[in-house]
Amino acid sequence: MGEVADIGRGKSKHRPRDAEFLFGGRYPFIQTGDVRKADLYLTEFTQTYSEAGLLQSKLWNEDTLCITIAANIAETSILKIKACFPDSIIGLIPKENKTIVLFVKYLFDKFKIEIQNLSQGVAQDNLNQDKLSKIEFTFPNIEEQKKISSFIFSIDSRIQTQKKIIEQLETLMKGVGYKLFNKKISFKNTDLSEFPCWESKKGNEVFSNISNKNHNSELPILAITQEYGAIPRDLIDFQISVTDKSVESYKIVEKGDFIISLRSFQGGIEYSEYKGICSPAYIILRNKTEVNSYFYKYYFKSESYIKQLNKKLEGIRDGKMISYAYFSDISLPLPSLNEQTKIANFLSSLQEKIETEKQILKKLELQKKFLLANLFV
Numbered sequence: 001m002g003e004v005a006d007i008g009r010g011k012s013k014h015r016p017r018d019a020e021f022l023f024g025g026r027y028p029f030i031q032t033g034d035v036r037k038a039d040l041y042l043t044e045f046t047q048t049y050s051e052a053g054l055l056q057s058k059l060w061n062e063d064t065l066c067i068t069i070a071a072n073i074a075e076t077s078i079l080k081i082k083a084c085f086p087d088s089i090i091g092l093i094p095k096e097n098k099t100i101v102l103f104v105k106y107l108f109d110k111f112k113i114e115i116q117n118l119s120q121g122v123a124q125d126n127l128n129q130d131k132l133s134k135i136e137f138t139f140p141n142i143e144e145q146k147k148i149s150s151f152i153f154s155i156d157s158r159i160q161t162q163k164k165i166i167e168q169l170e171t172l173m174k175g176v177g178y179k180l181f182n183k184k185i186s187f188k189n190t191d192l193s194e195f196p197c198w199e200s201k202k203g204n205e206v207f208s209n210i211s212n213k214n215h216n217s218e219l220p221i222l223a224i225t226q227e228y229g230a231i232p233r234d235l236i237d238f239q240i241s242v243t244d245k246s247v248e249s250y251k252i253v254e255k256g257d258f259i260i261s262l263r264s265f266q267g268g269i270e271y272s273e274y275k276g277i278c279s280p281a282y283i284i285l286r287n288k289t290e291v292n293s294y295f296y297k298y299y300f301k302s303e304s305y306i307k308q309l310n311k312k313l314e315g316i317r318d319g320k321m322i323s324y325a326y327f328s329d330i331s332l333p334l335p336s337l338n339e340q341t342k343i344a345n346f347l348s349s350l351q352e353k354i355e356t357e358k359q360i361l362k363k364l365e366l367q368k369k370f371l372l373a374n375l376f377v
Contacts, residue, residue, distance in 0.1 A: 002133030004098035009069075009129050012086035013056045025050030027059065028083035032068045035089060038077035039163070040105070040156050042066060049084050057084040063101050065092040067108065069127040074115040076108045090129055097142055102149040107137055110372040138377055148375050155368045162361040166354060173350045174303070180343050181304045181333065187342040195339040204328035206296075207285040212252045215277060219252065222276040224259050230272035250277035251284055256293040258285040258300065260322055268309060269327075271297040283324050290337060294344035299333070 001007065012029075023029070027049040034045050049057060059082050068075040070088040078101055085091070094101050108115065115135065119127040139145065179185045189195055220232035228236060230253060253259065257272050260283040269285070271293070278284070287293065299305055308330050313322060335343070 001092075001104075001135045001137060004095055004139060005104065006093045006095065007129055007133050008091050008093075009087050010060075010085035010089040010091060011056070011058045012084070022050055022053035022056065024048060025053060027054050028081055029053065029057070030066060030079075030083045030085040030089065032071050032075070032088050035066045035068050035077045036072045036075045039160055040078060040153075041080040042077040042083075043080045045081075045083065054084065059084055060091050061093075063093075065094075065101050065104055065108075066090075067092060067127075067132065069119075069129075069132075073119050073127050074108060074112050076105055078102070078105055090127075090132060092132075099139055100142070100145055100149060102153060103139075103145040106149060106152050106372060107376060110376040111137075152368060152371050152375070155364060155371065159361065159364045159368065162357065162364060166357050166361065169350065169354045169357060173347065173354065176350070177298060177302050177347060178304070180347075181299055181302050187339060187346070189338065196336050198339075199334040200331045201334045202328055203330050203332055204324070206287060206289060206291065206332050206334060207258065207327075208288045209324040210251070210257070210284040210286045211280075213249060213280070215250070215252050217247045217250075217277070220274065220276040221247070221250070222253055222259075222272065222274060222278045224261055224270050224278060224282060226261075226270070229270045230257075230259050230274060230276070230278065232274055232276060247277070249280050251280055251282065252276075253278050253284055254286065256286075258293075258296070259283070260285065260324075260327065268306065269300040271300075283322075283327070285324075285327070291334075292337060292340040292344045294348055295335075295340035296332075298344065298347045305330075305332075 010030075025048050028045040029047040029049045030042065030045055031047060035042060038044065060079060061082055062079055064079045066077050066079060066085060067090045068088065069090050092101075092104060094104060115127070118131050118135070140148070176185075183198070186195065220234070222230045223233045223236060224230050225236070253272050253274070253276050255273060255275050259270050259272060259278060261268055261270055287296075309322070312326050312330055
């Protein structure tokens with residue numbers, strides 16, 4: 001790599017805790033986390049240097065490939081702004097007529113795991129300038145590099161667009177959900193009449209704490225996750241060994257039940273689309289009055305409810321499970337069943353659109369992976 005590119009380490013002599021006067025100016029100061037969060041191009045940053053900060057660092061030009069060499073090793077992104085960065089990031093600038101930055105970026109995408117493996121074997125895994133310079137890659141002529149890069153870039157551009165579509169839809173859903181649950185906007189009945197005013201009920205007036213262990217252990221064991229809610233472990237390759245004896249004490253979860261996560265600060269309350277069993281450590285909630293479960297599925301993940309939950313949990317150490325008593329003491333909105341259904345259907349349609357767009361994104365990412373695997377050797 002050193003034959004086709006100039007490779008240099010970032011520079012930063014001071015840390016924020018030692019010299020605050022170096023920070024807060026107009027010069028972007030890129031962190032490893034900024035590189036990790038960026039996609040193809042890096043334009044966003046969380047810290048800046050002042051004039052004094054710039055004097056003890058270096059300003060890198062656009063089209064520099066940023067490569068992390070500590071913490072999250074071999075994460076890469078192409079600078080699209082002039083910026084400084086610390087010595088935990090290496091800057092790579094292609095030599096003219098030898099290679100182009102886009103081709104090198106895709107090389108790193110393809111061989112990321114192999115490059116990460118080069119950093120292993122020391123007390124703290126890291127990658128250095130010397131190791132990077134000595135990595136051997138196959139480089140076709142410059143014109144072929146441009147063609148290959150352009151081909152992959154066409155897919156990459158669609159991936160970036162797709163991510164923006166998903167982000168915009170998620171922002172829309174969050175905003176609309178906030179307005180619906182806080183009565184900033186509302187639906188009307190099919191005859192255009194207003195729905196009745198919302199009632200307010202304590203959690204234990206709407207949901208019961210269920211502990212049914214009457215099963216033969218043949219039901220699927222559910223994993224309680226933030227991403228998927230309650231879902232059979234074998235659907236997400238979630239493996240934890242359990243004994244037949246321990247499974248006997250597991251609780252039955254019915255479709256439509258809610259489960260209070262064991263780590264409430266991270267998960268909160270999860271919805272189950274499946275009948276199965278879960279650890280007796282979990283609290284299972286089942287509606288005691290007729291409700292639309294999807295209404296509460298969205299409400300329990302809303303900013304309005306999470307604020308109430310966090311306020312109730314103040315002072316509880318991280319990792320402690322919220323009790324049914326805590327849940328019971330939090331007020332829940334109880335619109336009419338028809339209005340619950342209208343809200344749930346609307347939010348579900350948005351969620352379905354988001355999931356559809358995520359599937360498109362997944363297919364594009366698979367296409368890119370296929371191209372990287374077959375165009376680079």
